[in-house]
Amino acid sequence: MSTDVLELALLRRLAAGFRRSPLQLNAHQESDAELVRLPGHHGVLALTTDGLAEEIETGLYDDPYRIGWMAVLVNASDLAAVGAEPIGILITETLPSGLSDDFLARLQAGIADACKACHLPVLGGDTNFAARLQLGGTAVGWISDGQAVTRRGAAPGDRLYASGPLGAGSAFAFMQLRARAGAPARVPPYQPQPRLREGRLVRHYASCAMDTSDGALATLDQLARINGVGFTMAEPEERWLHADAAAVAAAAKLPTWMLLAGPHGEFELIFTVPPGRESEFLAAAAAEAWAPVALGVATAALEIRVPRGAELVTLDTGRIRNLFTVSGSDPGRYLEELWQEDRRCATAPAGEVTS
Amino acid sequence: MSTDVLELALLRRLAAGFRRSPLQLNAHQESDAELVRLPGHHGVLALTTDGLAEEIETGLYDDPYRIGWMAVLVNASDLAAVGAEPIGILITETLPSGLSDDFLARLQAGIADACKACHLPVLGGDTNFAARLQLGGTAVGWISDGQAVTRRGAAPGDRLYASGPLGAGSAFAFMQLRARAGAPARVPPYQPQPRLREGRLVRHYASCAMDTSDGALATLDQLARINGVGFTMAEPEERWLHADAAAVAAAAKLPTWMLLAGPHGEFELIFTVPPGRESEFLAAAAAEAWAPVALGVATAALEIRVPRGAELVTLDTGRIRNLFTVSGSDPGRYLEELWQEDRRCATAPAGEVTS
Secondary structure, X not given: OOOOOHHHHHHHHHHOOOOOOOOEOOOOOOOOOEEEEOOOOOOEEEEEEEEEOHHHHOXXXXXXXXXXXXXXXXXXXXXXXXXXXXXXXXXXXXXXXXXXXXXXXXXXXXXXXXXXHHOOOEEEXXXXXXXXXXXXXXXXXXXXXXXXXXXXXXXXXOEEEEOOXXXXXHHHHHHHHHHHOOOOOOOOOOOOOOOHHHHHHHOOOOOEEEEOOOOHHHHHHHHHHHHOOEEEOOOXXXXXXXXXXXXXXXXXXXXXXXXXXXXXXXXXXXXEEOHHHHHHHHHHHHHOOOOOEEEEEEEOOOOEEEEEOOEEEEEOHHHHHHHHHHOOOOHHHHXXXXXXXXXXXXXXXXXXXXX | OOOOOHHHHHHHHHHOOOOOOOOEOOOOOOOOOEEEEOOOOOOEEEEEEEEEOHHHHOOOOOOHHHHHHHHHHHHHHHHHHHOOEEEEEEEEEEEOOOOOHHHHHHHHHHHHHHHHHHOOOEEEEEEXXXXXXXXXXXXXXXXXXOOOOOOOOOOOOOEEEEOOOXXXXXXXXXXXXXXXXXXXXXXXXXOOOOOHHHHHHHOOOOOEEEEOOOOHHHHHHXXXXXXXXXXXXXXXXXXXXXXXXXXXXXXXXXXXXHHHOOOOOOOOEEEEEOHHHHHHHHHHHHHOOOXXXXXXXXXXXXXXXXXXXXXXXXXXXXXXXXXXXXXXXXHHHHHHHHHHHHHHHHHOOOOOOOO
């Protein structure tokens, strides 16, 4: 459908020599958390491991409380995407010598608060000492009836939803990196909330689900590849664009689709619901005082279509996923590449696949 | 009993603000793997996360195959120490740009081979990119009857055993760091083998167990602290000292106890068996063609006593555990400190607690 994703090719290559487990339910890359049946049980374990390295190294996260919070949240988000009950988390800390007591205390407070918010008690972990700070975790969840939702299962016509408004991850990253570069910038707040409760509801109705840890467009691209469908975000952007993203787009004169493009996500869930189950799903969500955000629809055409001004344009989301790598992780060059994509999609005839 | 351990104090401080899970069976630091009961089940999950950072940064591990092998083995060893069935492993790789294809292929081959040897299929993982290579894993095991062995449970009079001969970790580290410093050195081979099979047998007979990931003396010190006992390695060292360790001690004119002291372990299990179960245990081991290595006995006196020439001496194992940190991770200074401890224990009156 669109350009190959460099990262996926590397991950496939790294995993090529590894044996798979007969107990594992999901194929490679087809679930946010690994799903493993325990011998002789109906229940399924959900396991995920995720860490922060680039986010710290680039200065995107420089506040120790945020680093601690996010190390937990990124893992909780993967459990949410499969609809698991949280069991606990293991925390891995690589600490440079010479961290101040205050920095360390705020780091640990961020971890502790996120664990409380996510109902993920700290089961244990590993502490190392090295030149650079790194933080990661492994979260464990449990699905007692074994019925997880994965990235696979969407069909054309399924309704496309998000657990909350989109674009806050890119809005934060754009302003934070601008501020770090010394430019005047009002950095919006950024503290994604756990979507575990929403995920447990979603799994009973959704045909597929995935979190937006790498940004909304990367999620749509990945779900499209796995399911052999496209997505059209036909709903007006006022309904799904986060207020901070709208403000950053206006202030920096960016097309709003760029706020879905950045590799720093907002940690919402994106999922599809078969049309026959939509009203039942919305009623169940309303009963929990949750209003899912409608985005659009899954299509038979293998395209990702998003609003650009008054039009719907087709984006080469595979190419967009590669841009941060291709531009050597340089924010300025990355933005130039996005503008190039903007010109490309604006001039492409409607409905044409761009590569 | 002996000097406080700096690392334990830091770990306690880091964990102070974290909530514990009511499902977790083991207290902080009292099990090699975290033991978690699943809601509504008899079985117990064993979870452990461990990584390689210092080992790579110091050059102790410079062979990519060894790095891959050890990233799996360190985690398998924790599962072995609680007697769990291996379920699978998540692998976390932090890769610097510019790794050669050959290096990467050998790294992945080390992981794949160790996973096969440990019966730990790769369930998934996380790949990051940063300036320095780091490798880690999270292993998951299962104890269907819920009867794990932990670090707690030893009583005076219990027999002290190891799963294999001791000292190979220190022997390798001593010669490898000497070779890295440009001195002539015959570096012994080092590829610890999984002890999962032994661990599953041990858990039915042992009162406590722990692996020697940080060296045998650190293990004895930790087990002594938790259980309020001491240990006397009364068995002649010919019976338990690894041949490579004996050779390095002879070549470098080191007292053999120093080959138990280094923080780089041999990844055997050390465990205690109540005297009333010893013959049954040895018969079960013999039936599996395994000969456990007798070390000595647990004592009411809170001392760690080891052979030094023809004598038994009391070591301040708490102090010894701190020496690598205290000497700024400098191998030369560390060795000087060990020699100081050797003079100290040689002149201390027999039976006296050294601090």
